[in-house]
Structures are given as C-alpha cells and as structure tokens.
Amino acid sequence: MKNFLAFVAVLVLGFLIITSLNNNEAFPNYGEADISERVSQAYIDRSATENPGDITFGETTDLESGPANIVTAIVADYRSFDTLGEVTVLFISSLGVALLLGGVNRKRIDLDFHPNFMLRVGSRALFGIILMTGVYVAIHGHLTPGGGFPGGAMIASSMLLLYLADDEFRVKIKGFKMLESVAGSLYVLIGLTGLLLISGGFFLENFLDNGVIGNLFSAGIVPIVYVLIGLKVGSEISGIIDNFLTEEAV
Amino acid sequence: MLQYAAIAMLMLGLYGLLTQRNVIKIIVSLNIFEIGLNLFIISVGYVDDGIAPILTSNFNNNGLIFVDPLPSALVLTAIVIGVGTTALALALANNIYQKYGTFEIDEMGEE
Numbered sequence: 001m002k003n004f005l006a007f008v009a010v011l012v013l014g015f016l017i018i019t020s021l022n023n024n025e026a027f028p029n030y031g032e033a034d035i036s037e038r039v040s041q042a043y044i045d046r047s048a049t050e051n052p053g054d055i056t057f058g059e060t061t062d063l064e065s066g067p068a069n070i071v072t073a074i075v076a077d078y079r080s081f082d083t084l085g086e087v088t089v090l091f092i093s094s095l096g097v098a099l100l101l102g103g104v105n106r107k108r109i110d111l112d113f114h115p116n117f118m119l120r121v122g123s124r125a126l127f128g129i130i131l132m133t134g135v136y137v138a139i140h141g142h143l144t145p146g147g148g149f150p151g152g153a154m155i156a157s158s159m160l161l162l163y164l165a166d167d168e169f170r171v172k173i174k175g176f177k178m179l180e181s182v183a184g185s186l187y188v189l190i191g192l193t194g195l196l197l198i199s200g201g202f203f204l205e206n207f208l209d210n211g212v213i214g215n216l217f218s219a220g221i222v223p224i225v226y227v228l229i230g231l232k233v234g235s236e237i238s239g240i241i242d243n244f245l246t247e248e249a250v
Numbered sequence: 251m252l253q254y255a256a257i258a259m260l261m262l263g264l265y266g267l268l269t270q271r272n273v274i275k276i277i278v279s280l281n282i283f284e285i286g287l288n289l290f291i292i293s294v295g296y297v298d299d300g301i302a303p304i305l306t307s308n309f310n311n312n313g314l315i316f317v318d319p320l321p322s323a324l325v326l327t328a329i330v331i332g333v334g335t336t337a338l339a340l341a342l343a344n345n346i347y348q349k350y351g352t353f354e355i356d357e358m359g360e361e
Contacts, residue, residue, distance in 0.1 A: 010265045040318045055311055070304065094337070096341065100342060244344070
C-alpha cells in the first residue's frame with residue numbers, strides 16, 4: 001500500500017513537471033535552445049562589461065577573461081566567489097566526516113584478503129601515472145576540459161588505489177591537512193590581494209595580465225586559483241578516504 | 251528526448267527515497283535523484299550541432315555554435331556538493347552500523 005502511494009506521488013510529480021514544461025515559451029525543446037538570447041552569450045563573447053569584438057584562439061590578447069575554456073572562465077573567473085563557497089562546502093563535509101569517524105590513534109581496518117607482492121608493486125607503478133594525469137588536468141584547466149575539481153578527484157583516486165592494493169599503507173595525513181589549509185588560505189589571500197592592493201579593485205579580481213588566449217601562461221590568476229583548488233580537493237578527498245578505511249585503535 | 255530520460259531518472263530516485271528502508275539504498279536513491287537533476291540542467295543548454303564551449307586551434311573563434319556553458323558550470327558546482335553530502339551520509343551510515351549492527355531502519359532499536 002505504501003509503495004503504491006509512493007508510486008502515485010511520483011507519477012503526479014512527473015506529470016506536473018512535463019505538463020508545465022511542454023508548450024512553455026520560456027522553455028525550449030531539446031536541442032533548440034537559442035544561446036544568443038541568453039546571458040551565456042556575454043560569457044562566450046567575454047563582454048560582461050565591454051565588447052572586445054571577435055576572439056581568435058592564439059591571437060587575441062588582454063580579454064576581459066582569459067581562459068580558452070569558457071566553463072573555466074565562468075567557474076574560476078566570473079563566478080569565482082561562488083567557487084570559494086563551493087570549496088568551503090567540501091571542506092565542511094570533510095570536517096564532518098573526520099568528526100564522525102575520526103579519533104587520535106587510528107589504524108587500518110583488517111581486510112579479509114592480503115595483497116601479494118605483484119599487486120603492491122604494480123599498483124605503485126600505476127600510481128605515478130594516475131597522479132600525473134590528475135596534476136596535468138588541474139594545471140591545464142583553463143585550456144582543456146577538466147580543471148581543479150576533476151584533477152583533484154584524480155589525485156585522490158591515485159591515493160585510493162594505494163589504499164586498496166596495500167592493506168598496511170597509510171598516507172601522512174598531517175601533511176595532507178597542512179596542504180589543504182595552505183591551499184585554502186592562499187585562495188582567500190589571492191582574493192584579498194585583488195581587493196586591497198589594487199586601487200578600485202574587488203574581491204577575487206584578476207589582477208595579473210591576461211596574456212594571449214590559449215597559451216599555458218595566460219588568463220592571469222585563473223590557473224593559479226585552479227591549481228590551488230585541485231590541491232585542496234585532492235587532499236580533502238584523500239582525507240575522507242583515509243577516514244573511511246581506518247578505525248580507532250583499541 | 252534526454253529531458254524525458256532525466257525526468258524519469260528523477261522520478262526513480264524519488265520513488266526509491268520514499269519506499270526504501272535500508273540506509274545504503276536511501277543514499278543510492280539520493281544519488282540517482284541528483285544525477286537525474288544534473289542531466290536535466292545539462293539538457294537545457296544543449297544546442298543541435300553545438301560544440302563544447304572550449305576555444306582550440308581547430309575551433310578558434312567565438313562566432314561558432316557552442317552549447318550553453320552556464321549550465322555546465324552550475325552542474326560542476328552541484329556535483330562537488332553531491333560528493334560532499336554523499337561522504338557525510340556514508341559516514342553517518344557507518345556510525346549507525348557501529349551502533350545497531352544493521353543498515354535496516356526497521357530492525358533498529360529492537361536489539
């Protein structure tokens with residue numbers, strides 16, 4: 001009976017969503033969205049305050065926002081304050097996990113299976129490749145798909161591989177906590193630099209030269225901020241993994 | 251078409267949330283709900299024949315047809331928040347298991 005009521009409630013919800021969106025002028029059909037009427041066109045043209053005209057990869061200099069990846073331009077430049085809040089949410093959740101599971105003296109949970117020599121050595125060989133892919137994705141966040149968040153998740157996944165393939169491995173968790181706090185503080189300090197040291201500046205203003213769009217050293221503070229986010233996310237998720245795979249030593 | 255798939259996924263997740271009595275299954279339902287919502291937001295920004303909103307040496311100017319970059323940026327935020335809530339929920343589930351020895355809500359408190 002309860003399942004049937006839940007089924008009816010879900011059907012009513014789906015019916016309401018579909019009927020309210022069908023034939024709605026403000027809501028386009030799939031694939032027929034008109035970007036030029038949306039606010040997104042200003043992000044694509046980098047013309048939120050001024051109109052720079054045509055943008056060409058590898059030629060145009062000193063745009064309003066430098067990254068060749070437009071999603072990065074939104075996440076780490078136009079909406080950087082939002083991203084600071086997002087990083088804070090992740091920090092609070094890792095703090096909550098540490099409070100719920102944590103303790104002072106912790107050891108690895110006893111697993112039923114014990115990895116042999118080949119598995120331990122092979123996972124260490126793979127570890128470097130995965131870690132370097134994560135670092136690459138985080139550093140090239142303003143040019144290619146990816147960025148700090150996926151890069152950080154890849155760094156943490158390399159740690160997870162070591163945890164799963166070796167039943168005695170533990171990272172130096174104090175070092176990760178230190179890295180996480182330093183990266184988070186630097187993000188805020190970079191924001192405050194834009195606010196305090198530049199006349200007429202604002203919080204998280206891009207105070208460095210934007211350079212040529214498409215170069216590795218371009219887009220001002222965006223790559224710096226994204227690498228910091230990558231380090232912070234990687235160390236936070238590694239800390240969460242460590243908390244889940246250890247228990248209080250009795 | 252993707253929009254209907256996303257709405258179906260959203261309904262599936264909500265049904266799971268309403269009917270399941272196992273803590274782990276509730277968390278899985280929450281994740282399905284969230285992925286459906288993310289797919290729906292992404293589908294709003296899709297343009298036929300649009301390319302990914304990244305300037306490269308092959309697609310090198312802003313006059314091309316891009317898909318909408320704004321929903322992608324917002325979903326990036328939502329995914330990260332989802333990871334945070336899932337980790338917190340799993341930590342709570344772990345503590346529940348330590349105390350009651352079961353993940354079933356109905357069997358708790360009977361001992």
